[in-house]
Amino acid sequence: MRRSGFIDKLSVTASIVLAVTLCTSLGVVFWPRVTSALGIKPEPPAPAYAVGDLIDVPSGWYARTPKTLVVFARASCGACETAQPFLKTLVASVAERGGSVAFAGHRETPADDAVFARSLGLPDKAFAIFPAGLRVRVTPTLVVVNREGTVLHAWEGVGPPEKQHVIAAAVDAAFK
Numbered sequence: 817m818r819r820s821g822f823i824d825k826l827s828v829t830a831s832i833v834l835a836v837t838l839c840t841s842l843g844v845v846f847w848p849r850v851t852s853a854l855g856i857k858p859e860p861p862a863p864a865y866a867v868g869d870l871i872d873v874p875s876g877w878y879a880r881t882p883k884t885l886v887v888f889a890r891a892s893c894g895a896c897e898t899a900q901p902f903l904k905t906l907v908a909s910v911a912e913r914g915g916s917v918a919f920a921g922h923r924e925t926p927a928d929d930a931v932f933a934r935s936l937g938l939p940d941k942a943f944a945i946f947p948a949g950l951r952v953r954v955t956p957t958l959v960v961v962n963r964e965g966t967v968l969h970a971w972e973g974v975g976p977p978e979k980q981h982v983i984a985a986a987v988d989a990a991f992k
């Protein structure tokens with residue numbers, strides 16, 4: 817009798833765990849649909865860098881030329897690897913127009929990030945490490961700043977080719 821009491825308690829516990837897991841899973845799956853049906857739209861998060869903000873990187877990264885493209889990326893980032901051909905083209909475009917590019921790699925993988933920066937056609941002097949406390953949330957993040965460090969354009973992620981064309985056009989216009 818004692819054994820079946822234990823099994824009954826175990827069955828009740830397992831049932832509760834299963835019910836909670838199922839409810840949580842259904843909530844995660846259906847919550848966006850429920851909020852959409854009710855007309856509730858969540859506020860998108862504010863971008864890490866907005867136009868007009870001052871960028872929080874050392875001034876040596878951007879004070880040399882009138883405008884600088886700052887690329888925040890990591891070699892271990894799948895999106896960065898996928899965007900590598902686009903980033904390489906963008907870096908070459910900025911260099912042709914006389915602008916400068918600063919590449920910020922992550923402090924946990926500096927050697928790999930330096931190799932990634934070189935693959936974009938950047939010299940070692942263009943490579944630096946993310947400063948501690950930086951606001952970057954997504955890699956790659958691209959920011960165009962002026963000599964004073966004011967953000968002129970910023971993009972978190974480079975996305976599909978349609979977004980890449982918009983980014984390329986804005987960067988080309990900024991460096992004319």
